[in-house]
Amino acid sequence: MKNRLSDNKYKMIAFINIVVVITVWYLLSEVFQVFRNGMLPGPNVILETFISKLNSKSPDGNTLLVHIVSSLTVVITGYIIGVVIGLPTGIFMAWYRPIDYLVRPVFDFLRCIPGLAWIPVITVWLGIDLKAKAAIIFVNVFVGTVVNVYSGIKQTDQVKIWVAQIFGASHFEILKRVALPSALPYIFTGLKVSLGMAWLGIIAAELLAAQSGLGYMIQVARNFGRADLVIVGMLTIGLIGAFLTYLLEKVEHIFVKGRN
């Protein structure tokens, strides 16, 4: 009961915060006009642009929805491949010492290369289509997933492992029934961080080479001096990112039981 009360209080504070930000934004842009020639359009203008962009193909040749679908396709493709390969890599590296010794030196070296630095070679190897862009996302996601899963598994409480050993569990069973469940919160943190990294990758990739996508839309809008459309692109990315994170948190609630 008490929790619910303070919960509502926090929701209230969050709501007031958003109202304040939008008000200040409105005052700066429309009332005081601190930036000249519409370089900071007000929230009302952004909303108008957003609505009109749902139907309008100018100046970049696609409606907003097409851009969103285009970017999402790439992000989700690269993200899923990155997670599907990254999860077992991190798990087995953390749990089986030979694999750790075999893989970690290479991995530690590769992970020091920023994901974005891969863009030039990937475009050379794979071109600029979905495949190439998904590969850029993959690099970002893979590294983040492995690092978090690895440290999550490594932090398994020794005494909890003992408990399972006393009951006669094998090394693999301990991984399955003790290490993995106890690492689950870390794994989900990794998945969420990687999601942010995925968006980072897609925008960078589309700024370089694309015919559609939110990053591409922002780039074109910038060339046309359309600050309003740039901001619409930024906000759309933010909203989708927040929504995907929200979905992941829902999934986390289903899987992570009995913890704060």
Added chain:
Amino acid sequence: MSSILKINNINKIFINNNGSDKAVLQNVNFEVEENEFIVVFGPGQCGKTTLLNIIAGLEKQSSGQVFIKDKLVEKAGPDRAVVFQNIQLFPWLTALKNVEYSMKIRGFSKEEYHSEAMKYLELVGLKGFENSYPIKLSGGMKQRVGIARAYCTKPDVMLMDEPFGALDAQTRYLMQDEVLRICNTEKRTIVFITNNIEEALYLADRIVVMSDCPSTVKEVVKIDLTHPRDRTDSEFLRLRKEISAMVNRKR
């Protein structure tokens, strides 16, 4: 009576990072009879948990042997279930699933491990809390789950490492009575570690009195008081004084 557990000349020396070594257990010898409640009592932080872990097969001794039913202990196994000091329930499993886990892992059928787990949860007084996650349970209740989990593996020896150390005094007294009740309902051999002399005297059939650092057995004292014991009984207090003096003599 035959001894079920035999501790034979156990030594444990830890090597520090700087190469110096520290002996924590020195020539530890004692035997435990079947269905006996043995309390290993000693002051300080030295050696008792290590001894228990060696009996459990979780840590390696530097020398000496542990025999269970005349078989040399080489690794951990369900014949020596441990109730750990900080309980170590799996937070992602309900109370029931925590208890079931110990049987599930050894390939019992679902009906079997479910009914056994329910039986032992009831034995420890947790009927109605089967589906609670550990985070929702009090310290005493978690410790009950820990006992049920160890009990249902039907171990030859139950090893309890200061299980009530983290509980408040009132709950501690209650849990001591509970442990005695549970042990009387279904007999087990118990090795119970504590640094609390009152707890030792309240529970033990025999007390193994250990010295501090390196720990060695000072004396094994048979406690002939009848249960339920009175902590203010004159014989109880006399024994308390006598055993306290044993461990303090050196200082």
